[in-house]
Amino acid sequence: MESAFRETCPPDLKVIETFGAGSDGPAGWPPHHARLLMTCQRLGIDPDLAAVDAIPTLRFDGPSRVRLTIDQTGQVAITSAPMAANPGSWIIAKAPVVLDATNPWRQVKTTHRAIYDDARAALPAGVDELIFINGNGHLAEGTITNVFVEVDGILRTPPVSDGALPGILRAKMIADNRAEAGYLTWDDLVQSPRIYVGNSLRGLIPARVI
Numbered sequence: 001m002e003s004a005f006r007e008t009c010p011p012d013l014k015v016i017e018t019f020g021a022g023s024d025g026p027a028g029w030p031p032h033h034a035r036l037l038m039t040c041q042r043l044g045i046d047p048d049l050a051a052v053d054a055i056p057t058l059r060f061d062g063p064s065r066v067r068l069t070i071d072q073t074g075q076v077a078i079t080s081a082p083m084a085a086n087p088g089s090w091i092i093a094k095a096p097v098v099l100d101a102t103n104p105w106r107q108v109k110t111t112h113r114a115i116y117d118d119a120r121a122a123l124p125a126g127v128d129e130l131i132f133i134n135g136n137g138h139l140a141e142g143t144i145t146n147v148f149v150e151v152d153g154i155l156r157t158p159p160v161s162d163g164a165l166p167g168i169l170r171a172k173m174i175a176d177n178r179a180e181a182g183y184l185t186w187d188d189l190v191q192s193p194r195i196y197v198g199n200s201l202r203g204l205i206p207a208r209v210i
Contacts, residue, residue: 005105005108009112094130158183160181
């Protein structure tokens with residue numbers, strides 16, 4: 001395990017990947033697979049590779065949300081549920097707590113995410129997502145999404161150095177030249193003509209601020 005994680009690693013820690021799947025199997029599995037293995041390597045976890053390699057064979061009767069976890073012994077667990085229809089848009093607001101962009105746990109997707117879970121559990125009425133601001137006053141990410149804001153005609157998404165999880169959708173948007181990484185402020189978001197939040201499970205969701 002990298003030293004940056006060792007002293008703050010909870011005993012019940014699990015690595016997480018969440019993705020969509022259906023009768024054709026998991027959607028966009030390769031980047032999830034790569035991030036999963038990278039996270040395990042950084043945390044010193046030796047995953048059950050036979051179980052991981054079997055993921056592409058999964059089949060479901062209809063669109064499903066699949067949650068894969070790997071505990072510190074390498075054991076793989078999979079749960080699934082029917083995928084709800086994508087929302088037409090989301091209402092977003094500013095998270096009430098400041099996110100520490102220097103915390104190394106922001107760079108990996110694990111169950112060590114109380115700041116997000118607590119914020120999501122306390123969503124104000126009528127709000128679908130909260131956007132975190134870091135100590136420098138820059139946008140970081142949402143509780144379960146990356147954020148994309150149009151600035152001067154270009155979609156911009158916060159860099160990992162500002163506290164953004166290296167999301168699968170985010171990486172694809174950048175690779176496809178549909179977005180670029182760059183710092184954003186709350187004023188940028190409020191003044192933007194187009195705002196989206198999204199993840200690989202749901203894609204881009206148009207958003208507006210309250």
